[in-house]
Amino acid sequence: MDLDPEDVFKDDEDDPDNESFQQSESSKEYVVYLVDASPKMFSTSCPGQDQEESHFRVAISCIAESLKTMIISRSYDEVAICFFNTKEKKNLQDLSGVFVFNVPEREHLDMPTARLIKEFDGIEESFMKEIGSQYGIVPGSRENSLYNALWAAQALLRKGSAKTADKRILLFTNEDDPFGSLHGAAKADMTRTTLQRAKDAQDLGISIELLPLSHPDEEFNVSAFYADLLGLDGEEVAQFMPSAGQKLEDMKDQLRKRMFTKRVVRRIEFHITNELSIGLNTYALFRPALPGAITWLDSVTNRPLKIERSLICEDTGALIEEPPKRFQSYRNDYVKFSVDEISEMKRISPGKLHLLGFKPLSCLKDYHNLRPSTFVYPSDQEVVGSKCIFIALHRSMLRHKRFAVAFHGSVSHPQLVALVAQIFPDTEDDAPEADEEQIQKAAALIKRIDVKDFSVCQFANPALQRHYAVLQALALEEDDIPETVDETLPDEEGLARSTVLKAVEAFKLSVYGEHYDVESDHLDKEKVGDASRKRKAEDAAKLSANYDWGNLADNGQLKDLTVAALKTYLNAHNLPVTGKKEALISRILTHMGKLIDSKSNFSDLYIVTNGTVSVNPSGPMCGNIQNVTFPFWGGDRAESCGHPELELTCQAGGVPQISIKSVNYLVIEININIQAFTVARTDYLNNLCPQKLANTTLDFALLDYAWNLENVTLYYDCPKISNQSSGFPSQFNCSNNGTGRVLNYYMLASAFGNLSAESKGGLGNCRSNVIVPAFYTAAQSIVTNPTPDTVILPLRNGFGLKWDANIASKCQKCEGSGGRCGYNKTSSGFTCYCPDHTDSSTCNLPGTNGMSLKIKLIIGFGVAGAAVLVVCLMVFTIRHKKQNVILMNFQKGRKKNSERIEAFIMKYGSDLAPKRYSFSDIKKITKSFKDKLGEGGFGTVFKGKLSDGRLVAVKVLSESNGDGEEFINEVASISRTSHVNVVAFLGFCYEGSMRALIYEFMQNGSLDKFICHQGSTDDDQTHNLLEPKTLFEIAIGIGRGLEYLHRGCNTRILHLDIKPHNILLDENFCPKISDFGLAKLCERKESILSMISARGTIGYIAPELFCRNFGGVSYKSDVYSYGMMVLEMVGAKENVHVAGSITNEMNFPLWVYEHLQQETYFNNNLQGITAEEEEITKKMIAVSLWCIQTNPSDRPSMTKVLEMLQGSLQSVPIPPRPFLFSPPRSSKPNSSSAISIFASSITMNVSEYE
Known part of the structure; x- marks a missing residue:
């Protein structure tokens, strides 16, 4: 039964939405108890006494007492307990000598609970057995356990649930010089790094406090090390008293006093009379138990959901982003009140305690509706003399058995407060005792201030009275609100009586003395x-x-x-x-x-009123940037009007800036029509030596480099390097590091290959380098005049960026349907603001759809029904047969190969991030191999779903597939990758002869579905063909993926089977490289890879894989395959068949080269496309011809390929004429038959070479 259905007696402070509750949340404290666990801590603290205790036990007891105090007064705090100098280690950073006791991985800190105290109180018994102790810092050791402990503690404090909490590290140790056993450079280095770690923590707002322990005959010397760590100097070192940690009770008292100020819930002034007030601190032993937080879970994935509150207009359904206004309905009108106005109306009086009088304790027994007690104790911090007055009143009230009746005006509603004297007050130990005279004077004052005929029923509710008075004035349409008499306010006239004033003065005289001047104090x-x-x-x-x-x-x-x-x-x-x-x-x-307030220089694009959207035609304006719209936002232009990562800010003097990946850029120009803008790095506008060195990085899912760019590389702190004939590298100086001892160089990145080996090695020994893009033409000025003054000019001119074409396409469709473009943070996607609603794509205005929804549904359900009938018959007949075949393959196994693969998994298992699944898991994921996606030379691919709801593609390798080399290659290769253009590897299965690989599912399948093939009819291909622009973006994405594989830090990956069939496309046509069955791993220093046999796909495989005469196998082999694939994407390979005059003996690269120089060829074969698309196609063909050069050394790297593709057509030089490498076919087989096979197979259909 709900005794309070309308929350009449609910306290506002218990409401999570209330301001006071949120204040307590924001006042949270995170505490990490950092306990030294070295053997010295386990020695007895007081030798010779009857009861000997170790310093470790003292620390454990103190922490347990501290946790108990937290439960009583600050149960919402969060704590972590961490030991250092331990044998075992348990922490997220995997640091040696650090053991985190109570915080599991990837979870928040612990609340102080009885369970935690019970578990921790018995830690000493099991410590040596389960964790162990060791000296962390000894001569010859490279491990710095104190540094590791501070690092782990700093990481723990970042795991708290609130960002605004106070953060403290309490350090328990009896070793005043942790590096005392070291000498020389080793000691200096460890001291420096530890102090820097402590300073980093303090810069992040983390306070470090030392709780030292020492023996009676041994002083803890703070100056030895910890004074520097704590930042103590001069008088502060002298005031630091370490002797308090000698005994258990002293140590507990020291810790209690340090936590004492944190027990304060709030500070309040107790107004006794007009002449007398004291300051009080409050805390509570019992706090209301709030309902536990509800965690909403997804019904499919069982993952926690993020709950966000949104307001929707009832009339239009539009999302309202402005703060709501509350109203009081009156007749047909809405009388609106803002949140601040309502809060002000509820604020009856300032939050002070006003004394009404004193009454006998017997008056309390008849009242049962008392709230849990809140304890108060005096504080001289606000009002001088509060402690003396409080103690005198306290003793008098105990002696005469009286309590004080006070009025408390809170932000919610006024309350009557009974102040009852506690027999044993839990206050500070140094609180002064009241003498007999003070107690008697206080007793006389208590008798003078009395509440006659006291009863709570006599006190009216002024808040309720005021509410009714407001409603009455509204109903009667009166302008003036009638006054209400607040009977809970003190009796000012009674307190001003001469007898009361005399009693107050006598009491003050007894407390302060005759010559004490409060104001002078x-x-x-x-x-x-x-x-x-x-x-x-x-x-x-x-x-x-x-x-x-x-x-x-x-x-x-x-x-x-x-x-x-x-x-x-x-x-x-x-x-x-x-x-x-x-x-x-x-x-x-x-x-x-x-x-300068950026809001004053921007204008908003959207004004949302009552759920409808009106349009302001001008977008952000700042300096020379005018009338810019989506995807940019900033200032008064709401974040929902643009992409979150593209915020424009207006700096002093009307200078527009944007921050990308924490690097600030000056915005020079924005061109909405071509979805591009020009930026320049602000840190390189005026000098080449910024304080913080950072490379230019982009989020390629949103932005990409545009136009023809050249990278300028700046090298810092280098050895002496001689200039080359090209003038590079050229030297420049930094004012902050002098001109004589530190050398810095700059050069164009494209000129690096022309340097001597000595110069390349010297640049490789530089401390750091930064790459800054610039326009190609501007960067060429550095070549003609390489001086520090000229190198800064192209950096000021900036470089071009373009945003995602999909965003631009969506915005174009949205505006075409009458909407305005925006962004929804909740769904993390594009939003179209329509006149009466919002949509994820377009406004769907009437007349825009050629077919009604009803007709579409009829057709869809009809086709689907027929398809279901056919599929059911087919599945019924073949399902059991297929399952039996798979089960038979599973039962078979080859012991030798099994041992080989298991050895590989055991050796590299810790490096393989993907999960290993069992055969039963694979059956469950694929629903017994029900949905087949395709089949290739290495196995069959099935569609499946993981337990978390993610769709996956499961590639089951056929048993006849060799000795498991492909399986090992694929697992070893792709488990090392993480790139947007490489398919995500989620897991694998190896059980008996079952070998399966699990990848993310790609909605659009492979690339080969979207490009023409010989023999395909127009009906088969027309609906699948992509626009040249989309094909170009796909080619760029594949190039980036290959560049990533080739440029690995330690190990580069050669794919060796690049073809359209192995390129998968997601729902946004973002390409992802897949199928690493033929991949090879090699060290970066290895330029040539030894291959025993050559395998791949005819038509894409590089010639050096067949014949050593063309060179060794390297990453240039992937470049060749990439070029052949791009030619097929643009249809150049198909034109060989269409022409009909090209024989199988003619070299295909030569044929393309000759036709590239014939303008008539393009006029005949590139008809029906725009000039821009024609230029894109020509550029793709020209770059591809560079890629398929016969000699591997003539092929560019993938980095250069991307540079040429992203540049202009004019910047791509015509490649050299390829030489013929396929001799005429002879009637008899000879040693070069493999070459003939390769040359003639270029005009064949795509097929697997086994």
Whole structure:
């Protein structure tokens, strides 16, 4: 039975949506207890005593007591317990000597619970058996366990559930110099790295506190090491008292006092009379048990769902993004109130305690509707003398058995509060005791301030009275709200009686003394505070002078500084130092007068009112960037109006900027028509030596390089390198590292291949290098005049970027249907804002569809029904036969091959990220191999679904497929990859003779379905053909995937079977390279790969795979296959058959080369396409001809191929004339027959070569 169905008695502070509840959430604290577990900690702390305890036991007991305190007062805090100098290790970073006790992997920190305390309290008994102790830092050891512990603690503090919580590390140790056993450079290096780790933690807002332990005859010397780690100097070191950790009770007391201030729920002022007030801190032993959070799970995948609250207009169904307004219905009108207005109406009085009087304790027994107790204790922090007054009143109330009745005006509703004296107050140990005179004077005051005939029934509810008064004024259409009498307010006239005033003065005199001046005491404290602030400001000003703040602000480099460095400026100018890094930067820029509100320089594109969308034709405006629309947003233009990663900000002087992958760029030009824009890196606008070195990186799913670009490479901190004849590498200097001792060089990336081996080796020994793109024509100026002044010019001119063509296509369709383009963060996808609703693609205006939905459904269901009948008959007849065949293959196995593959899995199992599945799992995933997708030379592919709902393709290798080499190749190769253009490998199965590989499912199948083949009819192919632009993007994607495989850090992967059949396309036609059955792994330093046998697909395989005369097998073999595939994509290979005059003996590359020079060929074969598509086709053919050069050394790398494809047609040079390599076919077989087979097979259909 619900006793309170309408939540009449519900406290607003228990509501998760309430402001006070959210405040308690934001005041969370994360604590990591970092306990030294070296053997020294297990020695007895007080030798010779009857009860000997180790320092380890002292630390364990203290932490347990601290956790108990948290349960009582701060149950919402989160904790982690971590040991260091341990034999065993357990942490996410896999750091040696660190054992995390209570935080499982990939979960949040623990709440302080009884279960945790019970488990932890018995840790000492099992510690040596399960975890073990060891000296972490010993001579000759490279492991720094203290450094590892700080690293692990810092990582743990990032796992908390709230971002605004306070973060603390409490360090327990009895070793004052952890590096005392080391000497020389080893000690200096470990000390430096550990102090830097501690400084990094402090820069992130993590406080490190030391709780030292020591023997009575041994002093803990803080100056030996920990003073530097904690940042103590001068007087602070002298004030640090380590002796408190000598005994268990002292240690507990020290920890309790450190946690004492954190027990404060809130601070409040207790207003006794107009002449007398004290400050109180409050905390609660019992807190209301809030309902547990509900976790919504997906019904299919069983994964947690993210819940977001959205408001939808009832009339139109449109999503409302503005904050809601609350209203009171009156007749036919809505009287609207904002959230702030309602909060203000509920705020009856300031949140203070006002004394109404004192009454006997017996008055409390008749009232059962009391809330759980909240405890208070005095604080001199706000009001001087609060402790003395509080103790005197406390003793008097205990002696005379009285309690105080007070009124508390909260943000929700006023409350009557009974202040009952606690017999044993849990306050600070140094709280002063009240003498007899003070207690008597307090008793006299208590007698004077009395509440006659006290009963809670006499006190009205002023909040309810005010509510009814407002409704009455609305109903009667009155302008004035009648006054209400609040009977809970103190009796001001009664408290002003002379007898009460005399009692107050006598009490104050007994507490403060005759010559005590409260105001002067406040002034003295303020003077001390001012002097301290002034000294800190002077110190900060010295540190702040080390930075050129104006230059850093102008170049947007403030974000590169640490938080500690930013605070030096704020402290030097007496500015607040609280908040996140972004807030500190904003405060500095505002103080310097360099921050211009970006909102004032942008105009919004959409105005959503009552669920409808109206359009403002002008988009963002900043400087020379005018009227730009989707996909950009920024300022007043809402984030939903553009892609989240394309935010334009307007800097000082109307300078538009954009941030891509944490690098700031100046936006020079935006061209919506061609979906491209020009940017320049802000850190290289005025100098070549920014403080933070970062390469130019893009999210290729959204952006890509446009136009003809050249990379400028800057090398920093290099050895001496001599100039080549080309003038590269050229030297430049940085003002921050001098001009004599540190050498820096720059050069064009394309000129690197012309350098000598000595110069290449020298550049390889540079400390770091940065690649900055530039326009090709601008970068060529560096070649003619290589000086530091000329190299910065192309960097200022910037380079071109283009955004995803799919986004542009969707936006074009949306605007064509009458909508406006936007982005939905909830669905992480494109959104079309329509006049009366939103849609994921178009507005679907009437008349835009040629066929009604009803007709489409009839046709669809009719065709589907017929198909189902046919399929059911076929499945019924062959299902059991197919299952029996698969089961028979499973039962067969070859012991030798089995042992070979198992050995491979055992050796590299830890490096294979994908999961290993059993045969029963494969059957379940594929539903007993029901849905067959295709079949190839290496096996059969079935469609399946994982337990989490993801669709997959399961490739079951045929048993006749050799000795398992293909299986090993594919697992070893693709398990090392992770790229958007390489198919994702999800798992494998090896059980008996069953070998299966699991990949992500590609909706559109393989590329060969979308390109022409000889013998295909127009009806077969027309509906599948793709536009030249789409084919070009697919070719670029395949090239990027191959480039990724070839440029591996340690191991490069050669695919050796690139063809359309092995290129899969997802729903967005993004290409992904698959089928690594023939792949080979080789070290990067190995340029040539030894091959015993050559296998591949006729028509795509490189000539060197058949004949050694053409060179060794290398990554250039994949380049050849890529070129042949691209030629087939553009239809060039099919034209060989159409022409009919090309014999099988003619070299295909030569044929393409000759026809590339004949303009009539293109006029006859590239008809019906636009000029842009014609240029794309010609460029693909020209680049492909470079790729299929007979000599592997003449072929470009995939990096160069991509550069040529992304450049202009004019920038692609005509490749050299290929030489014929297939001799005339003889009647007798000879040693070169393999070459003839290769040459003649170019005009054949695509087939597998076995």
